[in-house]
Each structure stands twice: as structure tokens, then as C-alpha cells.
Amino acid sequence: MVVLDRWQDKRPVHSVVLMTDDTNEERTGATRRTALRGLGLAVGGMALATGLGTSPAAANPRRGPTTYVLVHGTHSAGAFWMPIARELTLRGHRVVMVDQPHHGAEAFVPESYQRQDLEAMAAEPSPLKGIGLEDYEARVTGIVRRAARNGPVVLVGHSLGGVSVSRVGDAVPHLLHHICYMAAFCPSRALPTADACTAAPENANAVSPVELAVGDLDRLGVFRLNFRTGDSRALALLREMICADYPDAEFRRMLAGMQTDEPITAYAGRAVGRAGSWGRIPRTYLRFGKDRTIATALQDRMIAEADAFTPGNSFRVHDFPEASHVGPLDPIPVAEILDTLAG
Secondary structure, eight states, rough: EEEEOOOOSSSOOEEEEEEEEOOOOOOOOOOGGGGGTTOOOOOOOOOOOSSSTOOOHHHOSSOOOEEEEEEOTTOOOOOHHHHHHHHHHTTEEEEEOOTTTSSGOOOOOOOHHHOOOOOTTTOOOOOOOOHHHHHHHHHHHHHHHTTTTTOOEEEEEEEEEHHHHHHHHHEEEEEEEEEEEEEOOOOSSSBHHHHHHHSSSTTTTTHHHHHHHHOHHHSSSSSEETTTTTOHHHHHHHHHHHHHSHHHHHHHHHHTOOSSSHHHHHSSSSSOOTTTTGGGEEEEOOOOOOOOTHHHHHHHHHHHHHHHHHHSOOOEEETTTTTTTTOOOOOOOOHHHHHHHHH
């Protein structure tokens, strides 16, 4: 059974949950066009453990099944995780698929997008303007706090979801049993933001959708894309970025789940994990070898810089050499690796 929990019911969650949160932190208002340079799409109380490589959650295991908190990437929603979530649930785990603010169950759909009026779409205001990583972190941290009452938590982020993983890892390391980046941004001191990561030379051969942006980025405050386009060139670019190896029907399914708007402040926010908090949590990276959004060379650099920062706690890397940005069409290989993180 899949439960749609929009209202923050306080009852225990026993199945796959599409979960939202009502946390509203102070919005960051700064916007800047350079936050999208080279943008890749997508889709307390416990003491810290004393040694690197051992998270406080792992050192103080709680009873109950593991909860996987899954964080989506840019222009996406929690439902992106459904195939993997189903597999994890069938293996006996609890799964929460996070919807970031104004995504998924609370998605903003421009009225002009529904009508495919591109002129109006270029100017229609968005409630996502000014939303920043503080808001994304607060959403995920709130869910992690609730999930951790019942047992260990494994936090997984895809694509832009990686910046939330890093920030939540700093905020509540004592509540996390393991963190995992799935072809996701893992910023470092040298590349502190998603924007800096995409602008790195290692990402030079990635494909960028910036030329497909609808409207003025600075005025709208969001990066807006038209996923209902019939333009063959635009569709070819989107397909190369998202899932070049997928059949046509699966590509259209992926597009149907995409959202028009992502706040540009989310790409510009700093998300560098600290050695004493994030750096103590066991971590895994799922490396996708044919990713045209976050190039494999950039994935390798982010892994190497994280490992150099915390040499006593290195990434466990699992390679998917044929996978595009959204991962293998068959969710079972990914679910099998995630399943091992509960141990």
C-alpha cells in the first residue's frame, strides 16, 4: 500500500510514504544568473562518535526497521523514487520519498504551462522564487527527526538532492546511520555550491538545459523549463540529459513527472559538509558512467575531494558504467546496494 501523507499525521508510518512538511524557514532572496552557469538538470542530544567512519547513529543503533529518506533532484519530486522505494519496501524497509517545498504533492503548475502559452509562461510569477537550501534542509531534517524515532535512517539524494544530504548531515549527524549520493552533487571546499560543481572543468562535457530556459531567470527567480514542448531539438537535449538509454515511452513518462520551476538560489547555496559532523557518517556514492548531467569525471572529483577531506572515512563507491543520469531502468540493482546500507 502506498500512503499519501500530506497532512503530517502523527501516526507511525508502516509503508511507502509520500511525505511533505510544513516547515517554513526564512527565505533567501538573492538571485543571480551565474547560479545557473553550466547547470546540470535532472531530475542533538546524542554524543558524536569518537572515530571517523562511525556515525553516532551506527554506534547507538535503535530497534525497528531502517527508514530510507529519499531526496529528489532538480525539477523533480518524491515520486521519482517510486520504483526503488517499492523494491526497498518489499525487502522489509520503511521508505519516505521527500517532496521539497512546492514540489510533488504541493507542486506549483503555472497556468500558462497548462495552456502552453509560452509568452505568458515567460512572465508568470512563481512561489518558488527565493526558496533556498535552508528551506530544503529544513524539510528533510524535519522528516529525518520523525523517522529516527523508530529506528536507523539512511538518507539518499539524487542529483541536486545531494546538497540537501550534505546539509542535513551537518545538521543532525547523530540521527543518520548512513548517507548516499546517487549521481548527486557532493560539494567541497573547492566546489562549495551546485553552481560551482557544474562549472568545474570536469563537467565540461555535460549537457546543459540553460538554453531552454523560459523567461528571464533573474526576474522570475526560478529556472523554468517547458517539459510539454513538442520541439524536437529541445526534446533531444532533454533526453540526452535525463535518460538517453531509455525507450521512448519511458522518456515520456519521465518528462510527465518533471516540474517547470526550480529556485535559482538552490544552486547557489553553500553545502560543504564539516569533518566533525557530516564527515563522521558512513557514506556511499552510486557512480553513473554515462551521466550527461553530472559528468562522471565530476563525480570522480567530488568523491576524491571528500575522501581527502576525511581520509579515515572514505566513500564506498558502486559503479554503474552504463547508467544515465536517472540511473538504470531496472531499479533492482540500485535497491540491492541501498539494502546493504541498513546493516
